[in-house]
Amino acid sequence: MYVPDRGWHGPGGGRVGFLDPPTMWRATTVQACGMWPFAAGSGSPMIGVPLGQHLFTGATVCGDPLNWFTRARYISNPSLFMLGMPGLGKSTLVNRMLIGLSATGVVPLVLGDLKPDYADTVRALGGQVISIGRGRGGINVLDPGAMGAAAAKIGGQAGEVLKAETHGRVLNMVAALITIVRGNPMDDHEQSVLSALLHHIRERQPKGRPALLPDLLRVLNEGPDRVRAVTLDRGDDARYRDAVDPLHRSLLGILDGPLGDTFASPTSTRIDPDAPAVCIDISGIGEADTQLTAAAMLAAWSDGLGTVAASHALADAGLAPRRWFFTILDELWRPLRAASGIVDRIDALTRLNRSLGLGDAKITHTLKDAEALGTDSDRAKARGFVERAGMVVCAGLPRAEMEDLGRVVGLSRREIELVSSWSSPPGWGIAGENEEPPGRGRFLIKVGGRPGIPIKVAITAAERELHNTNTRWTTTEKALDRAVAHATDQVARAAQKEASPASLPSERWPS
Numbered sequence: 001m002y003v004p005d006r007g008w009h010g011p012g013g014g015r016v017g018f019l020d021p022p023t024m025w026r027a028t029t030v031q032a033c034g035m036w037p038f039a040a041g042s043g044s045p046m047i048g049v050p051l052g053q054h055l056f057t058g059a060t061v062c063g064d065p066l067n068w069f070t071r072a073r074y075i076s077n078p079s080l081f082m083l084g085m086p087g088l089g090k091s092t093l094v095n096r097m098l099i100g101l102s103a104t105g106v107v108p109l110v111l112g113d114l115k116p117d118y119a120d121t122v123r124a125l126g127g128q129v130i131s132i133g134r135g136r137g138g139i140n141v142l143d144p145g146a147m148g149a150a151a152a153k154i155g156g157q158a159g160e161v162l163k164a165e166t167h168g169r170v171l172n173m174v175a176a177l178i179t180i181v182r183g184n185p186m187d188d189h190e191q192s193v194l195s196a197l198l199h200h201i202r203e204r205q206p207k208g209r210p211a212l213l214p215d216l217l218r219v220l221n222e223g224p225d226r227v228r229a230v231t232l233d234r235g236d237d238a239r240y241r242d243a244v245d246p247l248h249r250s251l252l253g254i255l256d257g258p259l260g261d262t263f264a265s266p267t268s269t270r271i272d273p274d275a276p277a278v279c280i281d282i283s284g285i286g287e288a289d290t291q292l293t294a295a296a297m298l299a300a301w302s303d304g305l306g307t308v309a310a311s312h313a314l315a316d317a318g319l320a321p322r323r324w325f326f327t328i329l330d331e332l333w334r335p336l337r338a339a340s341g342i343v344d345r346i347d348a349l350t351r352l353n354r355s356l357g358l359g360d361a362k363i364t365h366t367l368k369d370a371e372a373l374g375t376d377s378d379r380a381k382a383r384g385f386v387e388r389a390g391m392v393v394c395a396g397l398p399r400a401e402m403e404d405l406g407r408v409v410g411l412s413r414r415e416i417e418l419v420s421s422w423s424s425p426p427g428w429g430i431a432g433e434n435e436e437p438p439g440r441g442r443f444l445i446k447v448g449g450r451p452g453i454p455i456k457v458a459i460t461a462a463e464r465e466l467h468n469t470n471t472r473w474t475t476t477e478k479a480l481d482r483a484v485a486h487a488t489d490q491v492a493r494a495a496q497k498e499a500s501p502a503s504l505p506s507e508r509w510p511s
Contacts, residue, residue, distance in 0.1 A: 021058075024057075024058050024059070026059070026060060043057075043059070044057070044059040044060065044061045044062075044453065045061060045062055045063050045068075045072065045074070045453070046060065046062050047062055047063070047067050047068065047071050047072040047074075048062040048063040048064040048066075048067035048068055048071075048072070048100075049062060049063065049064045049067070049096060049097050049099075049100030049101060050062050050100065051063055051064075051093065051096065051097075051443075051455055051457060052441075052443075052455040052456050052457035052458065053455060053456055053458075054453065054454065054455060055442065055454035055455060055456050056454065061445075061453060061455045063391070063445065064080075064097045064100065064101060064326075064359070065078040065079055065080045065097075065326075065359040065360070065361065065390055065391055066078050066101060066106060066324060066326060066359040068390065068391065068447075069359065069390060074390075074447055075390030075391060075447055075448075076390060077388055077389065077390040078358070078359035078360070078390060079359060079360050079361075079362070079388065079389045079390050079391070080094075080097075080359070080360070080361040080362070080389060080390065080391040080392075080393060081361075081362050081385055081386050081389035081391070081392050081393070082094065082361065082362070082363045082364075082392075082393040082394075082395070083363075083364060083365065083366060083367065083386075083392075083393075083394055083395070083397060083401075083405065084365065084394060084395025084396055084397060084439075084443075085365065085395065085396050085397060085398075085423055085439075086365065087437065087440070088395040088396050088422070088437060088439050088440050088441075088442075089395065089440055089441045089443075089457060089459075090363050090393075090395050091117045091118075091330055091363065091467065092441075092457070092459055092463065092467055093393070093443060093457055094328060094330070094361050094363060095117070095118060095121055095463065095466070095467045096457070096459070096463065097326070097361065098110075098118065098121060098277070098326065098328065099121065099125070099463075101326050102125050102127075102276060102277055105323070105324070106323075106324045106325065106326050106359075107275070107276065107277060107278070107323055107324070107325045107326070108122070108125075108127070108277045108278070108325075108326045108327075108328065109277075109278050109304050109307075109308075109325055109326065109327045109328070109358075110122065110277075110278070110279040110280065110327075110328045110330075111278075111280050111297075111300040111301050111303075111304040111305075111327060111328075111329070112280055112282050112296065112297045112300045112301070112329065113279050113280065113281045113282065113283060113330070114282060114283055114293075114330065114331045114334055115283055115330070115331070116279070116281045116283040117330055117467060118279050118328065118330075118467075119279050119281050119283075120466045120467070121277075121466045121467060122277045122278065122279040124466055125276055125277045126276050126277075127275050127276050127277025127278055127279065128269075128271065128272050128275040128277070128278050128279070129278075129279045129281055130268075130269045130271065130278070130279070130280045130281065131281045131282075131284060132262065132280060132281065132282045132284075132285075132296050132299075132300065133262065133282060133283075133284035133285045133292075133296070134261050134262060134284070134285075134292075135261075135284075136268075136284045137268035137269060138261065138262040138263060138264075138265050138266075138267065138268050139262070139263060139267050139268075139296075139299040139300070139303060140210055140212060140213075140263070140265065140266050140267040141170065141173040141174055141177065141213070141263055141299055141302070142170055142174070142198070142201075142210055142211045142212060142213065142215070142216075143210040143266070143267050143270075144166045144170065144210065144306075145267075145270060145271065145303055145306050145307065145310075146270075146271060146273050146306055146307040146310035146311075147162060147165065147166040147169065147306045147307075147309055147310045147313075148163070148166055148210075149273075149310070150162060150310035150311075150313050150314050151163045151166060151313075153314065153319060154313060154314065154317045154319065158313065158316070158317060162309075162310070162313050165309065166306070167195075167198060167199070167202070169302055169306055170198060171191070171194060171195055171198060172302070173298065173299060173302045174194060174198075174213075174216075175191060175194065176295075176298045176302075177254055177259060177263065177295055177298075178247075178250045178251070178254070180259075180291055180294050180295050180298075181250055181253045181254055181257060181259065181291070182250055182253075186247075187246075189230070189231075189243070190246065190247050192230045193227060193230050193231060193243070193244060193247055194216075194247065195230075196226050196227045196229075196230045197216050197219050197220060197227055198216075199226065200219055200224055200226050200227060201215055201216070201219055210266070210267075212264065212265070212266065213251065213254060213255055213263060213264050214255065214264060216251055217248070217251050217252070217255070220244055220247070220248055220251070223237075223240055223244075227244075228240055231243035231244060258289065258291055258292055259291065259292060259295050262292065262295070262296065263295065263299065271303055271304065271307045273307055273310060273311060278304065278307075280300040280303075280304065282296045282297070282300065287334070293334065304327070305356070308325050308356055308357070308358055309356070311323050311325075312356075312357055322357075323357075324357055324358065324359070325356075325357065325358035325359075326358065326359050326360070326361070327358055327359070327360045327361070328360070328361050328363075329360065329361070329362045329363070330363045331363065331364070332362050332363060332364035332369065332385075333364050333365060333369035336369065336370070336373060336378075336382060343373065343378045343381050343382060344381070362385060362389075366397065366401050367383070367386065367401065367404055367405060367408075368401070369382075370382035370383050370385075383408075386405075386408050386409065387408060390447070391445060391446070391447055392405075392409050392445075392446045392447075393443050393444070393445050393446075394419045394443065394444045394446070394452075395419075395422065395439060395442070395443055396419060396420075396421075396422030396423035396424075396437065396438075396439030396442070397419055397420065397422075397423055398420065398423050399416065399417075399420040402416040402419055402420050403416065409446050410446075410449055411446070411452070412451070412452075415444060415446075415451075415452045418444065418454060419439075419444050421438070421439070422437075422438060422439025422442050423439055424437070424438050424439070425437060426438070441456055441457045441458065441459070442454065442455070442456050442457075443455050443457065
């Protein structure tokens with residue numbers, strides 16, 4: 001008797017309204033040759049960090065800005081811009097890219113971790129975590145850092161060029177601090193005076209002791225001939241004081257104001273150029289302290305990009321291997337609103353990251369974050385971040401926001417409806433507390449005019465432990481259980497080590 005595919009009609013017939021799709025397996029042509037012609041390609045990109053599964057086909061989807069730029073040639077700019085409502089897994093997806101790229105030798109740089117979201121992951125990778133904030137650590141913006149060390153090591157004409165770049169970086173950083181304190185940019189003659197001050201100090205500073213911001217005040221009071229020549233005082237001390245007093249007041253405002261504790265002392269911890277990953281943690285700075293947040297972000301970016309420039313200079317001179325870098329700027333809306341100088345810095349980075357040998361990922365909530373900026377120029381620059389991004393990744397967003405985004409990156413009606421459906425809130429759980437939003441872990445990857453790739457990301461237990469953005473909401477019982485489990489594990493490891501130290505495997509991560 002013929003049996004229909006879905007069973008017989010009628011009571012007890014066993015008819016079903018939906019059939020589960022068959023299990024899909026991925027294999028090479030050598031492994032699957034015996035099953036031909038029943039094996040078929042999925043059409044999903046397989047170059048880069050494994051991200052998740054295609055939402056409709058179940059095929060594995062891989063990708064990241066660096067591999068899609070260097071190997072696959074899918075994009076012309078190694079950058080990623082991610083938008084989505086809070087709590088849908090944006091930082092988790094970027095954290096997975098960080099881990100995957102680190103395994104291939106790329107150096108992740110989190111230059112200003114505001115929550116922090118990435119510090120634990122960087123520690124697990126054997127990287128360096130630097131804390132910045134009042135009572136936590138500081139950055140000496142006059143310290144040449146890795147660029148100064150590289151210039152001395154390279155020597156010759158190339159070393160002198162790198163010294164000149166170091167001078168420009170320090171000059172721009174001090175000018176940025178003064179701009180933050182004033183609320184207005186410096187005048188051109190003040191920048192000339194500041195440049196003369198830095199040259200004078202560098203020529204007379206003992207080797208191995210970087211100058212500090214108080215040294216600028218001391219030299220400004222002394223009034224050496226090189227600085228006086230820039231002010232056009234013509235030997236008149238009163239004219240000199242009139243010319244330098246505004247700069248003098250601004251430097252006093254830095255040292256005696258909210259920034260002094262963080263930037264007036266030697267650098268607490270320098271960035272290690274050989275570290276496999278670096279995270280500058282500024283989560284200790286309060287959200288309302290916008291001046292210190294802006295200054296710390298600018299200092300972190302200046303120091304981090306100086307390290308990148310030093311690494312490439314050493315590689316060009318044949319003194320170090322070539323390294324690629326992956327920078328992450330999460331919660332983009334906070335630094336953008338802190339000061340206009342950060343908009344310019346990020347704008348320059350997104351235009352030059354191909355020549356700098358680094359990829360970047362910028363994460364924010366909506367396009368409307370750019371509308372809150374103070375000037376039309378800053379708003380236009382912030383909107384340009386999306387337009388120039390090689391990859392645009394969307395988590396759940398309201399329909400109105402998707403309509404605006406569609407005018408920038410080109411979204412189909414189906415794509416708008418799909419991503420909008422992910423912004424719905426979770427259901428009213430009847431008895432459980434694990435109801436999740438329908439859009440958590442779901443993303444749409446857009447590249448140019450190509451159709452979007454919808455993916456679903458399932459994180460591992462290790463990722464969940466390293467990247468928990470809701471640690472402040474963890475109940476006391478759960479935190480206590482975790483602490484007890486961690487302590488028990490440490491005791492067991494110590495006992496095992498004492499029993500047979502030679503039999504323990506190495507705890508170092510594979511290179």
